[in-house]
Amino acid sequence: MKELSAAQITAAVRELCIEANYHLPADVTDCLRSCRAKEQWPVAKEILGNILDNIAVAAEGDYPLCQDTGLACVFIRLGQEVHISDDLAAAVDEGVRQGYRDGYLRASAVADPLRRVNTGDNTPALLTVELTSGDQCEITVAPKGFGSENMGALKMLRPSDGREGVKRFVLETVKAAGPNPCPPIVVGVGVGGSFDKVALCAKKALLRPLGQHHPDPFWAQMEEELLEEINALGIGPQGFGGRTTALAVSIKTMPTHITALPVAVNINCHVSRHARRVL
Amino acid sequence: MIEIKTPFTVQQADQLHAGDSVLFTGTLYTARDAAHARLCQALEEGRPLPFDLTDAVIYYVGPTPPRPGRVIGSAGPTTSYRMDAYSPALLDRGLRGMIGKGLRGREVIEAMRRNHAVYFGAVGGTGALIGRAIRTAEVIAYEDLGTEAIRRLTVEKLPLTVVIDTQGNNLYETGPQQYLEFAGQHFNQ
Known part of the structure; x- marks a missing residue:
């Protein structure tokens, strides 16, 4: 003991x-940098530059x-x-x-x-x-932050809604959120479990380092498809237009009831903060 | 880049178009949910407001506390739709500009057109950069609200984007549309 x-x-x-609150993890900063390199819409590129500048200023320790x-x-x-x-x-x-x-x-x-x-x-x-x-x-x-938290949604889908139903709900939620959650966003998705557990799955999905996928290729594939479809919506950084609407889609799943297909979407802003320590 | 200095007059407001980048210099008043509720309550009860709304600009922000030697902490925009219930009453009494981020409701946009007011966007999630651009900050009302108190700020060349102009043109609609047309032509999406 x-x-x-x-x-x-x-x-x-x-x-x-x-x-x-002062140091954004390297996985998020790296992802923002590579998205900026890929972004071709001038306003979007400029905003991603502001976001990277902000990370550098915060790291100096005076302003969160x-x-x-x-x-x-x-x-x-x-x-x-x-x-x-x-x-x-x-x-x-x-x-x-x-x-x-x-x-x-x-x-x-x-x-x-x-x-x-x-x-x-x-x-x-x-x-x-x-x-x-x-x-x-x-x-x-x-x-x-709750600008992004307030844009989350949860729905008890029917099993017959299937894979397409899950994707549709995620896309609808991101689209309705538009510029409000400070895009580019990280999209945490919970699928399965019960009304309460699915929300926790979505929140925990946001803790996964960007660039890592769901261990099951079936779900990893869906993460990639969703990311591509979200970035085809055109919302862009701050909602002013552009490719970079989301940095990543992270899905966490669990077993569920024979009648159920719970889905929860928990949105995080680009300031996707987490710090960890083992005692 | 267009430079704006306060007071932010009807003439200045009418010249701006959705999508314009501006550098804003002068006085701003901070107010979020709780301060808006109190301002509107005061209006309803016919009590004076803590600042003159004529040609004023309100910034939706709840800053972090300043470190010693600084005037303010991190100070980026909060999501604006939560102020939608209150904004028309303030616009009808002379409010000329609002700074925030995110969508506005139809009634707010109608009140903006009626009163020739502008909605600016600051980049959400860049509170460190914005905090550093604020020169002075002074609590002028509702101190008990803490971060939600009304502060008078002076800013110098704060970079903003015109999101909704006095005609009701909305960058949140036109920006993504224009990008999608560009993307369609360039990468066959």
């Missing part, structure tokens, strides 16, 4: 909140990548042989509180969805814990 203290969890979450420093989505893969000496959720929230304060990040959480009073410290985190084997604790912090 490995012992981890609440203080270790808090310190890691604090640092990951700051890192994620985006003013929407998001709700702190925290994913923990916790080995069953790890024991944590105190309340895990409280330790994570404390890390978010310290990270958002010390990193000069925006407090964007309201305590009640209708009465809407800001909690002042961006807590609570949106925490997802998954038990795994082993003695490691892997923490991923993925701050999520």
Whole structure:
């Protein structure tokens, strides 16, 4: 049994909140650069250049990548042989509180969805814990802006809607979102499971590094087709026209019920932030 | 590149066309959802507003807190449609420009045409670049709203794109259309 203290969890979450909001992962930056090289529409090329400049300015450490420093989505893969000496959720929230304060990040959480009073410290985190084997604790912090989050959609399709039905729903969702989610976007798609699990699949799909595909060639093929079809819509960076509407489509699947074909689409903006650490 | 200096008058507004790139210099007022709700409530109750709407430009932004020695943090645009319910009332009282990102509703566009107002786009997700271009920032109302308080900003040569002009032309429609025509001719899509 490995012992981890609440203080270790808090310190890691604090640092990951700051890192994620100032430093975009290399896979996203590389993808933006290669999309800019391929883009032939002048306005689109210019905007992609602005986006790359912004990444460089943020990395200097004075200004976060985006003013929407998001709700702190925290994913923990916790080995069953790890024991944590105190309340895990409280330790994570404390890390978010310290990270958002010390990193000069925006407090964007309201305590009640209708009465809407800001909690002042961006807590609570949106925490997802998954038990795994082993003695490691892997923490991923993925701050999520809600300009893109608000453009997501979920639908319980019929099995007869099939592969084409899934694709149609994804394309309709991206098309309806248009310029709102700050294209170029990353499109996370969940397929299968149940009403709640499919949404989590879509969110987790966004954690996959750009350039990696679904392990099953059947779904990897669909990711490629969808990316091509989305980039033929013409929306382009910021919706001003162009090829680069999406950087990637990432699908995550799970078994489902004989009557069901749940599909969820979770859209991320080009500021596709995540930072990870293993304790 | 067209240079604009505030006050942003009807004459300046009418000369802009959807798709124009502009460099904006002068005063902006920040307001998002919560500040808009309060402004409209004040209008309904006949109370004075914290700033003069005549020829004013509102920027939809909720910045991050400034680091020591800086005037503001990251300050890119937020999605504009959430302000659609409030914008026509402000436009009818003299608001000349709005800066944000994303689609606007039909009623907002009608109010813009009626009042000769312009909707500008700033590049969403480039808050670090924009924050660095802001010279001064001062909270002038609703301080309790934190990031959503109304701030008076001065900016110098802030790059913007005219998305919807005073005639109602909309770059979100024409831009993708023109690109698709170009793509059709060049890569047989």
